[in-house]
Amino acid sequence: EVQLVESGGGLVQPGGSLRLSCAASGFTFSSYEMNWVRQAPGKGLEWVSYISSSGSTIYYADSVKGRFTISRDNAKNSLYLQMNSLRAEDTAVYYCARVHHQGVGLDYWGQGTLVTVSS
Amino acid sequence: DIQMTQSPSSVSASVGDRVTITCRASQGISSWLAWYQQKPGKAPKLLIYAASSLQSGVPSRFSGSGSGTDFTLTISSLQPEDFATYYCQQANSFPSFGQGTKLEIK
Numbered sequence: 001e002v003q004l005v006e007s008g009g010g011l012v013q014p015g016g017s018l019r020l021s022c023a024a025s026g027f028t029f030s031s032y033e034m035n036w037v038r039q040a041p042g043k044g045l046e047w048v049s050y051i052s053s054s055g056s057t058i059y060y061a062d063s064v065k066g067r068f069t070i071s072r073d074n075a076k077n078s079l080y081l082q083m084n085s086l087r088a089e090d091t092a093v094y095y096c097a098r099v100h101h102q103g104v105g106l107d108y109w110g111q112g113t114l115v116t117v118s119s
Numbered sequence: 120d121i122q123m124t125q126s127p128s129s130v131s132a133s134v135g136d137r138v139t140i141t142c143r144a145s146q147g148i149s150s151w152l153a154w155y156q157q158k159p160g161k162a163p164k165l166l167i168y169a170a171s172s173l174q175s176g177v178p179s180r181f182s183g184s185g186s187g188t189d190f191t192l193t194i195s196s197l198q199p200e201d202f203a204t205y206y207c208q209q210a211n212s213f214p215s216f217g218q219g220t221k222l223e224i225k
Contacts, residue, residue, distance in 0.1 A: 105153030
């Protein structure tokens with residue numbers, strides 16, 4: 001069974017940092033592209049970042065570029081999101097999600113981890 | 120950036136009704152489109168990928184169509200468990216989502 005389990009969320013002050021993790025199981029993690037997607041309270045879905053299966057190709061949304069860093073450790077079946085210089089508008093549930101093998105759509109999602117940026 | 124616009128933003132319907140949700144891309148995206156269902160407090164669930172392909176395990180009452188800039192998600196006969204929020208997402212370039220359509224019970 002495919003599982004994605006996020007961790008690392010919590011309350012952080014503006015300007016602070018947080019590192020999210022996503023532990024993958026039930027599939028060959030190293031063969032799949034991955035994404036981070038977030039959802040602010042009561043709002044819609046916002047794509048945050050993408051990483052290729054090898055980690056060689058990375059993209060970011062303009063809203064997080066220069067502040068967030070996506071990475072993966074295929075030996076540990078894990079995906080990460082390092083978030084620096086956090087702002088109130090980064091408050092959201094953060095999901096890791098696997099790209100469908102045909103490249104269109106995100107077929108498995110974690111349960112999400114809540115990041116709250118507040119003083 | 121490609122903008123995705125869904126309509127309507129909300130819709131009220133009854134069990135057994137046929138419902139159609141539309142999604143328009145600001146530029147052509149071929150068939151690089153997916154549809155999701157999200158229930159409160161839960162992660163989104165993939166329903167349709169590549170505009171019209173039904174994801175494994177999704178009931179056949181869900182269908183998708185379209186290409187280029189205009190797409191539709193149709194639920195042929197609403198069931199009680201279908202009341203949720205639906206999102207489209209383009210995968211032609213950096214992913215972007217529509218604003219969502221909330222499907223409510225009439």
